[in-house]
Every structure is written in structure tokens, then in C-alpha cells.
Amino acid sequence: MTDEVREEDGRIPVAEAPLPLPLEFEAHYLTNQDAFHEYALSVLRTNDKAEEAVYRTFLEILRLWDTLLGETDLQAQTWQILRQVVADELIGDLREHLASMDSGIGLYPALVNLPPRQFDVIVLRYIAKYDTKRIAWYMGLTTRTVDYHCRKARERLAPIHRRATRPIKKEDTP
Numbered sequence: 001m002t003d004e005v006r007e008e009d010g011r012i013p014v015a016e017a018p019l020p021l022p023l024e025f026e027a028h029y030l031t032n033q034d035a036f037h038e039y040a041l042s043v044l045r046t047n048d049k050a051e052e053a054v055y056r057t058f059l060e061i062l063r064l065w066d067t068l069l070g071e072t073d074l075q076a077q078t079w080q081i082l083r084q085v086v087a088d089e090l091i092g093d094l095r096e097h098l099a100s101m102d103s104g105i106g107l108y109p110a111l112v113n114l115p116p117r118q119f120d121v122i123v124l125r126y127i128a129k130y131d132t133k134r135i136a137w138y139m140g141l142t143t144r145t146v147d148y149h150c151r152k153a154r155e156r157l158a159p160i161h162r163r164a165t166r167p168i169k170k171e172d173t174p
Contacts, residue, residue: 025065028078029058035138036082039120042127043086057085076140083120106160118153121146 021029036057040050060081061068071077101108114122120139124130132150136143 021062022065024069025062028061028074032075032078032138033058038128039082039124039138040086040089042123044089049089053085053089054082057082060085073140075137079139083116087116106163107157110157110160114153114156117141117149118156121149122153125150 033054036054037050040053040057041047044050044053057078061078064081068074068077111119111122117139121135124135124138125132130138132143132146135141136146139146141149
């Protein structure tokens with residue numbers, strides 16, 4: 001029976017199976033995989049890209065697992081890894097793409113220019129529709145810090161919103 005499962009070169013595939021993952025890592029994966037995927041999908045816009053980003057994120061987390069276990073906030077550290085992987089995916093073309101898109105009011109270029117945490121909070125709150133408590137947990141921040149970043153992002157985006165919603169004056173028309 002063992003001869004039936006041998007490869008042509010004589011190797012036994014079962015004997016070459018990867019070692020089991022640390023139990024804590026598996027628990028971390030199960031706890032965060034859906035949230036990481038939702039975030040990656042909301043930013044990257046395709047399921048294939050999101051899955052690849054989450055896969056790369058967990059490979060990096062696994063590579064750094066022993067070090068990460070010594071950190072004071074594992075959740076914040078792994079969120080940072082996800083954010084960096086997703087940002088790396090975006091760097092190539094999303095910022096250029098958003099900057100060149102015409103929302104009619106300049107929203108996309110303004111979003112591109114938000115600092116990373118403000119961008120993340122805006123994406124999670126207004127695209128993924130997460131509440132403050134959930135965002136705080138995913139990002140490893142306090143709810144007050146999430147609210148702060150959201151408030152600062154809205155302040156940066158407010159001039160664009162005001163321009164878009166101001167009444168059209170006679171002198172503005174051609």
C-alpha cells in the first residue's frame with residue numbers, strides 16, 4: 001500500500017508534509033482572517049488581490065511569530081503587517097489611479113493624501129461600515145484614537161465637501 005502513494009522519484013508525499021502550525025498562530029488566523037480579508041477587499045477591490053494580500057500577511061506573521069508573541073499588543077502589530085502588505089499592493093497603481101480619477105470634487109486625490117491611519121479609519125468606517133469599537137480592535141488602537149483619526153481625516157476632507165455642497169451662484173455658471 002505504501003508503494004501506491006510514492007512519487008515517481010520514490011518520495012513519500014505524506015512524509016514531506018509541513019510541520020504543524022503553532023496553536024496560538026492558528027487561533028490568531030481564525031480570529032482575524034475574515035476581518036483582514038474584508039479590509040483588503042475594501043481597499044484592493046478584487047477578491048483575488050485581497051486573498052493574495054491576506055495570504056502574504058499571514059506568511060509574514062508566521063515568519064515573525066516568535067517575535068510578535070513578545071510584543072505588548074499582538075493585534076496592533078499584526079494589523080500593521082496587514083496594512084503594510086495592502087499598502088504595498090496599492091503603491092504601484094492605486095494612488096496614481098485615485099489621483100487621476102475624477103469624482104467631480106477632488107475627493108480621490110484628497111483620500112490618497114491622507115496619512116495611513118486616517119486612510120485606514122476612513123476605509124473601515126465608511127466603506128466597510130465598521131463601528132468605532134471594531135475598528136479600534138482591528139487596528140490595535142483605543143476608541144478615542146480611532147475617533148481622533150476619523151475626525152482629523154474628515155477635517156482634511158471638509159473643504160472638498162464644502163465645495164461640493166455649496167449652492168451654485170450665478171457668477172459660477174458659464
